[in-house]
Amino acid sequence: MSAVAASSGPAGSSITTKVVIYGLLALFAVFYLLPLFVMVITSFKTLDEIREGNMLALPHNPTVEPWLAAWGSACVGLTCAGIKGYFWNSISMVVPAVAISTLLGALNGYVLTKWRFPGHKWVFGLMLFACFIPFQTVLIPMARILGLIGLADSIPGLVLVHVVYGLGFTTLFFRNYYEAFPNELIRAAQMDGASFFQIFRRILLPSSGPIIVVTVIFQFTNVWNDFLFGASFTSGANAPMTVALNNLVNTSTGVREYNVHMAAAMIAALPTLIVYVLAGRYFVRGLMAGAVKG
Amino acid sequence: MSMIATPVEVHPRPKEGTMMRLQAALPKLVLAPSFAAILVFVYGFILFTIYLSFTRSRLLPVYELAGFDAYQRLWSQPNWWVAITNLGIFGGLYIGVCIALGLFLAILLDQKIRGEGVLRPIYLYPMALSFIVTGTAWKWFLNPGLGLEKTMHDWGYAWFKLDWLVNPDMAIYTVVIAGVWQASGFCMAMFLAGLRGIDGEILKAAQIDGASTIALYRRIVIPMLRPVFLSAFIVLAHMAIKSYDLVIALTGGGPGNATELPSTFMYSYTFTRNQMAVGAASAVIMLMTICAIIVPYLYSELREKNS
Incomplete structure (x- = not known):
């Protein structure tokens, strides 16, 4: 969002209006914060205190x-070793998936804007549409292919899945960003004999900081929060964090330890929340780029 | 025959030629793996699923075609009707409330508010959470024995009753609440960006003409936000149709099948009920629904950029 100093809205003049507006805004702030608040305090309570x-x-x-x-x-x-193993599963899934899909997205965006060829619009259109398909339409064949190439029920299998289905978005982000990058600079570099990769590395990458941050955060949030692929293609000890959290909450043996459930939910939420707190601006930009400029 | 030789093209040395051609093809070679992956993993897989939906596959795929058998069975399942009815209720309310609430909050925030920088991230942070976390949190919050209902009773409001989570008639509305909680802040951000893009001069002129604040918004500002409404609708409709995690975490599709959605239907028929063809058919219906919304939108977006 651009920082526009002057607000476009008409100024509310009377004090009562102001009070009502602030009151409503505060009320909604409570609505959004309450579940998080309850989750946090419950995670620090004993079971007795929760019941009483x-x-x-x-x-x-x-x-x-x-x-x-x-x-x-x-x-x-059936295994009682907490969620730490699943947490690391998620980390070892997210890091390569985000790195690879971001790099490929950058290269694709570069080709689709600066090295155009006949039919580039079709290529981009097909990649863009891939962002929107309901993943239910690819679950069955994906499960079979992962089995065939020996990646069923494994973290590398999930990395592959997330790279493939993240490519549409990462390509979209970089394409729209490089679209605005002046072609004259590219042409000048070509005159000087710079190669395809040299132009990418020396000219485009150094000015791609913001869009890299946006893409990494968008992909990180998506991959970390994914449940459908994790639940479909992994089981037991190879599951990512979200699947483990759901299994933990729905494990029906013994007493339901609500405080433990809430603590586990907080642990699952913390990585994306931390990213949001540190770089919320970029997170929002990614969402908007994925949505508005679809 | 003319004896004048046609100008002979000077051929570069063969080695250089390959290099040049490789250079020229390099951009396409870089793009190719990604594009091939998308063609296979997206479009190829979709075709495979469509094919399966015309077979009698159960636990494993069978490749003998069986016409519309799976579709007939799909549409004769009461469970599927529950799923699409629920999608109608959930989708309609989710989209409607998110847009209304998002617009309302954006307009409030646009009144030269102090502390906007604090409020905006508070409204938006749920979007960063996993649906599983959201579902877990709301499941706890709405738990009749321990959550909000008990709290209200503790405070002396004994009449307060909130058993939606376990009430088959109301359970789908808990999914709406949690969904709205998660996505309405995002709508707010979209509308706020739209509001900030409106030319202040137009508003000033209207104010000078004596338009009241409400008339100003109704007649000028909201009509100018039409593209944002469209984007918000597309994004939310798309999210509603794909919604799976939230239902699983919040209600598990229950009580009974009260919160079954097409996405949960597809998963359970394919992977736990061994009705792969029916599952594939339901996935195809989901895809067609999304196409009906997305394709015209993408088409118009890409066309606009061309001109």
Whole structure:
């Protein structure tokens, strides 16, 4: 969002209007914050306090036990070793998936804007449409192909899936960004004898900082938060974090440890929340680029 | 026959020629793997799924065609009717409420508000969360025995009743609430960006003409936001049709099949009920629904950019 100093809205003149507006805005802030607030305080309560006490009350004797249990000893399905293994699964899935899809997206965007060929619009159109397909239409063949190439139920298999289905978005981001990049600079470099990759590395990449951040954050959030692919193509110890969280919450043996569930949900949410807090501006830009300029 | 030799093209040395041709083809070679992957993994797979939907595949694919058998079975499943009815309820409310709430919040935030920088991220952060986290949080919040209902009882409002999560008639609305909670902030951001793009001069002129604030918004500002409405609708409709994680985490499709959606239907028929052909048919219906929304939109977007 561009920082426009002057607001376009007409200024509310009377004080009552102002009070009403601020009141409404505060009320909605509560609506958005309440579930997170409840999740956080519940994760620091003992089970007894959850049963006896008020959901909205701060914990009397805050305890980090639920967090430790969620991390190291809670039961996911039949194994009781917490979610730490799944957390690392997600990390080792996200890092290569984001790196590869971003790099390919940058190269694709570069070709589709600066090295145009007849039919480039069709190529881009087909890649763009791929962003929108319901993944249900590819689940069955994907499961079979992953089995055929020996990547079923594995993290590399998920990396492949996320790279392929992330390419449409990463290409879209870089294409739209490089579209605005002056062609004269490219042509001048070509005159000087710079090669395809030299132009990319020396001229485009150095000025691609913002769009790289946008793409990395967008892909990181998408891949980390994915559930459908993780649930379809992995099981047991190879599942990513979101699948493990869902299994943990729905494990029906023994007492339901709500505090542990909330701690696990917080652990699953923290990586994307931290990214959001640190670079929210870029996160929003990515969402908008993916949506408005579809 | 004329004896005058036609000018002979000077052939570069063969080695150079290959290099030059390689140079010229390099951009396409770089793009090729990605494009091939998309062709196979997206379009090839879609064709495969469409093919399967015309077979009698159950646990494993069979390749003998069986006409519209799977589609007939699909449309005769009461469960599928529940799923599409639910998608209608969920999609309609989710899109409608997100757009209304997003526009409302954007207009409020656009009134030269102090602390906009604090409020905006608060409205938007749910979008960064996984649907599984959102579902888990709301499942807890709406839990009749321990959540909001109990809290209200503790505060002395004994009449307060909120059993939507376990009430088959109301469970789909909990999915709406959680979905709106997650996506309405994003709508707000889209509308706010739209509002900030409106030329202030037009508004000033209208104000000088004596238009009231409400008339100003109704007659001038909101009509000017039409492209944003369209984008928001496309994004939300697309998210609604694909919604899967949220339902799984919040209600698991239950109680009973009360919150079944096409996405959960497809998954369970394909992977747990061994009705692969029916699952494939339902996926094809989902794809067709999305195409009906996305294709005209993409077409017009790409055309506009050309001209």
